[in-house]
Amino acid sequence: MTTSADTQAFIASVMAGLTGPGGPFEMQVEDVLGSSMPVMKNRDKALGDVLAASFDYGSRDYLVTKDRRFSYLEHGEAVAALATALRERYGVRKGDRVGILAANTPEWVMTFWAAQSLGAIAVGFNSWWVAREVAYGIDHTTPTVVIADAKRAQILSELNTDVPVLTMEEDLPTLM
Template sequence: MVRGERGTLEYADGPRTLREFVETTWAYGDSPFLLDGERRFSYGEFFAAASALAVRLSERYGLRPGDRAVVAMRNLPEWQIAFWAAQLAGLIAVPLDARWSGAALCPVLEDCEPGVLLVDGERLERVGEWARRAGVRTVLFREEGRFPGGAGVQRYEDFPAPDPLAAPPDVEPRPEDDSVILYAAGTKGAVTTHLAQAGAALDARYRAAASALARGALPGTGPVPGHPGHAPVPPSRRVRRRLRGDGRRGHAHARGSGRSGGRGEHSVRPGPHPRNRVQGRHGPRRPAPRR
């Protein structure tokens, strides 16, 4: 990691925008990416679908970088297509909680002023009236119930099949450009940049590499987790020596007392990280002293 021009810590290598991040998926081709029951999406199929939708949003809908695209649907493979299509088009994605009612969704829509709604059938029933009043175009994924029709609503399943060789729109967002707006309760959204989101995506890889180094392994050389041939990586000789120690090195594990405000108890077990802090009810606790 290095300190960037603004004084914040940044990853020295890797993608600096979400568009750069998702473009790397094209190289994985026919490898499985999304599974939904019997349905399967490869990386290539996913990238082609996201690119085709991004082109439609830019060329047919006339959206430009910086415009907002709301993504509101349940946990579907199409959620990924919709979100990443927005990034490939240079739009600001606004993912909304699928559990929210229409009364909770509509004030957020008023606040973020989207240029398009990417929703499933259940969410369309909650925000369809708002979209008609505001004149906002809507793409419907997974039609459920009665299709409302109208010039402002188009079914995703009616779009032409994606061309696997077609490119996404020719836009290049900057790392400091806004990429996502996140809403919790209320209408105050948190805006994050491409650089922040790309860094969050890389964080899991950074921590996995740090964990491999801590156990004496070379990052990226172990079996793929979840693969049939996956087996735990044996600890290094240094770690094995510490695990066989006489208890002089250990780390604390907190056990709550079950009473509100209680300090809990600590037990000390041998382990390779004696200086780890343990999160308790009132913040981090210091590890138990060495014996």
């Protein structure tokens, strides 16, 4: 004999356990930019907090591609080295923009997190853009530095821009 289950009651019970008092995703109402809204009580307050917490995962895999693997620790160390270089060599500060013009790679991810750790704004440019679109993006966002893969760095070299361009294939390995 089968018993019928009230799926809505089951879902409500699970949600209450997750988001209710003492739950891992406990909710509370806070003022956010002048509006009261529900937020997670124990959330990280900034992406830098998420990055810092990732170190707790140590040697576990973080990024895995066809031919490379990065642990959380290796990723964190590379991000810290890149962030230091961006700050010390290229003057990137909180609120500055760091352009990323590249296909999806571990270096793209590391550049994003390096910008976040500095309090900078990671500006992801579309890797399918043609030169005219890239020029518009650069002019519109005024990045302090652009990090690009070799294919897109070629497009940047043809533009009349004074923004420093770092390549993922040559510059980042020496900076990290």
